[in-house]
Amino acid sequence: MATEPSAASAESVPTVVAALLAYLKLEGVSHIFGIPGGALVSVLAALKADADITYHVCHQETGAAFIADGYARVSGGLAVVLTTSGPGATNALTGVLNANASHTPTLIITGESPQWSFGRGYLQEGADAGLDIVSIYESGLDCSELITNADNFQALFESAMRTAWGTPCRAAHLSLPSDVAASSPTPPAPPAFSVPSSTASYRTRGSFVDAGGVASAVEAIVDAQRPLLMLGNDCRQPLQNDSLLGEFVAAIERLALPVMTSPDAKGVFPESHALSLRNYGLAGCRWPKLYLEDPLHAHDALVVIGSSLGELATWLDGKPWNPKLEPAGPFIQLSDDPSILGRDFPITLGVVGETGALLQSFIQAASSVETDPATEATMAKRAQFVADLKTAYSPFVDPEKRTSPSNPIKPQTLARMINEALPPGSQIMVDGGNCIGWCMHDMVVDPPTQIHTALTFGTMGFATGAVVGAKLAAPATTCLAVVGDGGFLMQVAEVATAAQERIGAIWVVLADHDLSMVSQGMAALESDPSFDQYYELGWNDLAVVAQGLGAEASNAQSVGEVAAAVDRAIKGAETGVPQVVVVAIDATEAPPYDYQPLPPPAATH
Structure with a gap:
């Protein structure tokens, strides 16, 4: 630390x-x-x-x-x-x-x-x-x-x-x-x-907050029938404080308030909590979409804390800034950056404050807001609706593929297996590419486990390096990167950095020998299947490369091989030796990005 x-x-x-x-x-x-x-x-x-x-x-x-x-x-x-x-x-x-x-x-x-x-x-x-x-x-x-x-x-x-x-x-x-x-x-x-x-x-970090604006946001939630709270990645650092997170969860429970996160904020609120709808946006959980699209009761208040509401945070049905996010009622955005308030959606109220102070103010307002029996009955119905929705519908687009025994392994199954193998409190670094989609959609993350991405800037190679720094910062913690073979190749030399300094980082490499996010995206956008495998990387024995850089490395493609290799890597990393598991995945699978074909070009005269 x-x-x-x-x-x-x-x-x-x-x-x-x-x-x-x-x-x-x-x-x-x-x-x-x-x-x-x-x-x-x-x-x-x-x-x-x-x-x-x-x-x-x-x-x-x-x-x-x-x-x-x-x-x-x-x-x-x-x-x-x-x-x-x-x-x-x-x-x-x-x-x-x-x-x-x-x-x-x-x-x-x-x-x-x-x-x-x-x-x-x-x-x-x-x-x-x-x-x-x-x-x-x-x-x-x-x-x-x-x-x-x-x-x-x-x-x-x-x-x-x-x-x-x-x-x-x-x-x-x-x-x-x-x-x-x-x-x-x-x-x-x-x-x-x-x-x-x-x-x-010479410097200070002020905990400034518009407490009145936060109180108005809480009142809008209490007055609504189907309110919704969206948390962005700026909430991650303050909510890593166990005490603050506990108080925040209690406030959510008092309001019976459904919570979803942006993709890069996945896991800042416990995803196994009864009121969690998990992550919205790119490759998001199905539950937020179902909540937003309920034909009988439109969501009538949306409060957003710590999200800029950019393209990937608002992606739904293949469309960024999807208007389905807009509520039939108050739209309130809280942020420490006034330049993004109301930038992407028309809001009814913008509230400026340091994110930690915004969350603390939200907790205080939620604990003191007055409710009456009718309001409490509405809250109970709302909590029951969320429970019924989660019982009736799987959060996953292809739930059967998360437990598939196929060989080579389904990436959906791989994401689940990594998720379940990691001990609580692990640090997961996810790289750009299709591995983002698999981890966003098929992992379930509860604090103290944290999942980190580079979605705002969209860099490849981020996780390949970042996991080394994560493990250096928390040597007693399991730190694992989920990377594609393209992103791994970009920064693979940093495996040698980890080996030189005996930093027990772990990389799980999704190997399909292709820039599949691009290939599959182009095939969908252009309605041209010939783009599949068009951006092939060639054949690389990445396990041998990793071994040459000082890591313990292995190849796997079946469920049994992956289970054994990941378990071996987690144990091996404890000795200070970097670990690489190269997994041959089913390259025909694509994450649920819901790409839509591009419209034909406009006619010119």
């Missing part, structure tokens, strides 16, 4: 690099991820001499950023990426943008050639050449700065931390020229940096 921020007295240090390390320790940082290079000479020397911060040498900078993201998601701390200039900085970009989109607090520090060399063709120069690294990062982040001298280091670092730990959390970038890193303040400034004793001196 993340180291607690230091509460020591102010520290006086002579150089920028010494101040940088002091600030990182103040932020509770004990692990940094990246690949070293010549533009980092002073930083690398300082890190080697510092026993409090470990610099983990990864195998590609994008993978390093994914690992840092996974570490921060599980530890609750700051993700820190350190790369050299030029190609090192550009390689890390995708991983950093993914962390930014996922609201992971992140700092990327890219080295830079010395300022005296700017414009002279120095190797890997980025700040003052055609490749402007600061501007590249600035185009995707709220904070990207070049530290031009020792005198502006503190102001720029502290500004970066305000961005990283802002509301919502974001990624920030600092470019540090090698000569500046080794420099000291210049007169008339004091000859040394005075690093503050507390992060509170």
